[in-house]
Amino acid sequence: MTRASTIATALASQPDLYGVLRQLGAKLPELTLAEVLSAAPMDEARRLRGVDQGLLRAVIRSGQGKSAAPNEDALRSFLAQTPVAPLFLPPIGEADSIALLTRGERPDMPAFSDRAFDTWFALQAVPYGLGSYGEKRSVYATDQFADSASPERRTYHLGIDVFAPAMTPVYAPLPGEVAFVTYNADPLDYGHTLILKHEANGVSFHTLYGHLAGTLPNLCKVGASIAAGQLIAHLGDWHENGGWAAHIHFQIMADMLEQTGGNFFGVGHESLWDVWQSICPDPNLILRLPPDRFQV
Known part of the structure; x- marks a missing residue:
């Protein structure tokens, strides 16, 4: 299964797209929001575009094991x-x-x-x-x-x-x-x-x-x-x-x-x-x- 089909299948008809994004971030190395939006089914892509895009990137980073806010450690x-x-x-x-x-x-x-x-x-x-x-x-x-x-x-x-x-x-x-x-x-x-x-x-x-x-x-x-x-x-x-x-x-x-x-x-x-x-x-x-x- 290609990365695009993996993304599309995971997102299709899911009520909680945040949870799916976190899971995809853990599963697919170097995943980006642009890649997700390109591969997402039409309805799920529309739903994702209706949300703050920075928040979606933060959710993906958290799935990748990174700080959701890149400067968090420096700030603390x-x-x-x-x-x-x-x-x-x-x-x-x-x-x-x-x-x-x-x-x-x-x-x-x-x-x-x-x-x-x-x-x-x-x-x-x-x-x-x-x-x-x-x-x-x-x-x-x-x-x-x-x-x-x-x-x-x-x-x-x-x-x-x-x-x-x-x-x-x-x-x-x-x-x-x-x-x-x-x-x-x-x-x-x-x-x-x-x-x-x-x-x-x-x-x-x-x-x-x-x-x-x-x-x-x-x-x-x-x-x-x-x-x-x-x-x-x-x-x-x-x-x-x-x-x-x-x-x-x-x-x-x-x-x-x-x-x-x-x-x-x-x-x-x-x-x-x-x-x-x-x-x-x-x-x-x-x-x-x-x-x-x-x-x-």
């Missing part, structure tokens, strides 16, 4: 040794906080998208609430978080959430350059969004700050240099942050894939969690909070 090494500025003042690590887990650990806690959350959080009498990286959240199990390559919804949280009052100032943890200042207006999207580009050990990476206030465009201009510790944003209120209680979604991207519109995936597939962990490492590499801060 850089973050392990570079000083960082606090995202908030007072620093989260020097103030009280509570973990805001969403899978029943706090039965009385309203959903983050329920306006009753504001009153509930105020009664906790702490400066910060923390939503964890890698948490599986049922709020994302809708068509908005699906794609054509698989019926699986993206439900694993790729950032760390920090809840605090609207208009709380946000500061840059690292020096960088403003890559995107956008307003992502879909319900339960980021609302006002900032993405910074950074350099690390000769490679670039990005950080994302979602659910911000309308002050963002006056604070950050695309192409501007940002210093560590510089005021870059404020937390947005419900009407400007995508329809959530005031908080920031903070995320690292080792690879922007083919996302060029000032947005990025905030949740990933459970079945591809190893891939997403490479693309979007734990933001606590920058926040550097004790693990128990994310436990109830």
